[in-house]
Amino acid sequence: MTIDAPIRSRSGGRAARRALRSAPNFEMLPGLARNLPTTEILTGNQVERIDAASMDILENVGVIFRDDIALADWARAGAKVVGDRVYLDRGLVRDLISTIPAHFTYHARDPNKNVALGGRDSIFVPMTGAPYLRDLDDVRRNPMMDDLAMFHKLAHMSPALHSSAHHIVEPYDHPISQRHLRITYSSMKHSDKTFMGMTTSPKNAEDVIEMSQILFGKEFCETHPVVTGNCNGNSPLVWDETMLGAMRAFCRANQPVLCSPFVLGGANTPASVAASVAQLNAEALSALAYTQVVRRGCPAIYGHYLSTVSMKSGAPMAGTPEISLMNFMIGQMARFYDVPWRTSNTLGGAKTFDAQAGYESATTLSAVLHSGANYIWHSAGWNEAGMHCSVAKFIVDAEQCAMGYRMAEGVNFGDFDEALSAIPDIGPGGHYLGHPHTQENFQTAFFMPELLDNNSIEQWQAEGGIEITERALNHARKLLSEYQEPTLDQAVNEELLAYIARREREIPVADELNQSY
Numbered sequence: 265m266t267i268d269a270p271i272r273s274r275s276g277g278r279a280a281r282r283a284l285r286s287a288p289n290f291e292m293l294p295g296l297a298r299n300l301p302t303t304e305i306l307t308g309n310q311v312e313r314i315d316a317a318s319m320d321i322l323e324n325v326g327v328i329f330r331d332d333i334a335l336a337d338w339a340r341a342g343a344k345v346v347g348d349r350v351y352l353d354r355g356l357v358r359d360l361i362s363t364i365p366a367h368f369t370y371h372a373r374d375p376n377k378n379v380a381l382g383g384r385d386s387i388f389v390p391m392t393g394a395p396y397l398r399d400l401d402d403v404r405r406n407p408m409m410d411d412l413a414m415f416h417k418l419a420h421m422s423p424a425l426h427s428s429a430h431h432i433v434e435p436y437d438h439p440i441s442q443r444h445l446r447i448t449y450s451s452m453k454h455s456d457k458t459f460m461g462m463t464t465s466p467k468n469a470e471d472v473i474e475m476s477q478i479l480f481g482k483e484f485c486e487t488h489p490v491v492t493g494n495c496n497g498n499s500p501l502v503w504d505e506t507m508l509g510a511m512r513a514f515c516r517a518n519q520p521v522l523c524s525p526f527v528l529g530g531a532n533t534p535a536s537v538a539a540s541v542a543q544l545n546a547e548a549l550s551a552l553a554y555t556q557v558v559r560r561g562c563p564a565i566y567g568h569y570l571s572t573v574s575m576k577s578g579a580p581m582a583g584t585p586e587i588s589l590m591n592f593m594i595g596q597m598a599r600f601y602d603v604p605w606r607t608s609n610t611l612g613g614a615k616t617f618d619a620q621a622g623y624e625s626a627t628t629l630s631a632v633l634h635s636g637a638n639y640i641w642h643s644a645g646w647n648e649a650g651m652h653c654s655v656a657k658f659i660v661d662a663e664q665c666a667m668g669y670r671m672a673e674g675v676n677f678g679d680f681d682e683a684l685s686a687i688p689d690i691g692p693g694g695h696y697l698g699h700p701h702t703q704e705n706f707q708t709a710f711f712m713p714e715l716l717d718n719n720s721i722e723q724w725q726a727e728g729g730i731e732i733t734e735r736a737l738n739h740a741r742k743l744l745s746e747y748q749e750p751t752l753d754q755a756v757n758e759e760l761l762a763y764i765a766r767r768e769r770e771i772p773v774a775d776e777l778n779q780s781y
Contacts, residue, residue, distance in 0.1 A: 295379035299674025302636035319354035374456035387426035396652035407433035420455035424666035428455035466509025523551035524567030566605035582611035583624030588631035595635035606639035656736035
């Protein structure tokens with residue numbers, strides 16, 4: 265829903281502005297063009313040291329590719345292949361990654377929601393992969409397809425989220441072997457933003473590509489990025505058959521894929537920030553290079569998942585200083601190679617939406633914005649180390665992204681002279697609340713969060729003393745009551761459903777509905 269331009273007439277203006285404030289606005293913010301300077305904690309010499317260390321790992325330690333097709337591809341490309349281990353010459357790696365586009369545009373079902381990625385251009389993407397949710401009653405339980413649809417609707421209505429993602433939560437009421445079809449359809453149907461595609465097997469990835477080609481047209485997809493895949497590496501230094509097959513499906517179709525080592529600092533990397541980044545960098549480069557072996561010039565994104573491990577329990581941690589430092593460092597390395605990069609946002613290990621969840625998420629969000637990340641994944645809902653997606657946290661995280669968006673845009677000097685002219689009008693000892701400039705700009709001058717309560721304690725108590733979780737859940741219910749499904753072309757919808765029906769007939773179903781992860 266689009267809000268009309270602000271009414272500038274003084275007569276009746278206050279009532280009009282009050283009505284304007286109360287009107288819902290679900291219009292997506294454009295992709296974020298960051299104007300904050302990036303945090304560069306490495307010197308030029310240190311960047312070169314990490315690069316040299318990573319290249320040494322690739323040349324002398326090697327990377328395991330557990331996939332016969334990939335091994336044959338590497339041999340043809342000129343790499344040294346011994347068994348399932350590939351030794352990559354730094355010259356070959358540099359040549360391959362030089363063909364990755366530094367910048368591209370995602371095309372959405374609604375062209376007004378196309379977003380650029382790379383350089384200064386960034387997008388916020390919700391979390392994915394939660395086997396549980398905390399629902400509208402804040403109850404932790406297994407998700408169903410309707411719960412996934414709910415999150416896709418909330419993502420669609422959240423202005424600062426630029427994607428509907430894919431399996432934000434796992435729908436347990438559909439067989440695992442067929443689940444990717446309904447997940448992809450939900451992403452497409454309930455939002456007209458860009459989306460992600462399942463890479464849980466090579467064939468699943470191919471299904472996603474074919475469904476995307478139905479939605480946008482095969483020729484269009486050949487030259488336009490429309491969907492994102494994610495392929496996780498097995499640190500240290502292993503890429504498996506499932507991920508490599510899915511990676512090939514996306515690359516052959518010229519669709520972007522995140523090349524994401526899965527780092528548990530101190531467990532599957534050295535217990536050292538700098539050495540962990542050197543290993544992660546080698547892993548990411550090996551996958552990025554392979555995308556260009558599959559198809560030169562296809563879009564690819566330097567990815568990772570970052571966590572440090574508690575040496576007390578072995579549990580992954582979020583929001584630690586070392587994770588922030590690694591984000592800063594990885595940002596510098598990605599810029600050194602001139603490739604877009606992905607990071608994870610608003611992560612937390614808290615079991616409920618409590619102060620721990622807020623601190624962990626805020627620490628990560630700040631570091632991510634200052635690191636210059638492009639594809640900012642897991643930006644809403646993540647809690648309990650990714651084991652559940654919280655509706656309440658999803659809503660507040662999305663607003664926090666909007667606040668971060670405002671900060672990262674930088675300072676607006678557009679009305680500087682006009683605002684300065686108000687100072688002599690008011691003079692010493694006055695106030696600006698009634699000044700025309702304030703009346704014209706009060707909605708946009710300073711961010712006004714809907715979910716954070718800044719009223720006096722007396723007013724808060726008079727309004728029921730409602731805390732943040734309940735406020736967020738009430739807001740989610742309100743949003744869902746106002747949701748309007750973006751119209752999907754009837755012929756396209758019928759073709760998608762026919763494709764799903766055919767594939768569901770073809771894919772065998774095991775007794776798996778009651779399995780848990």
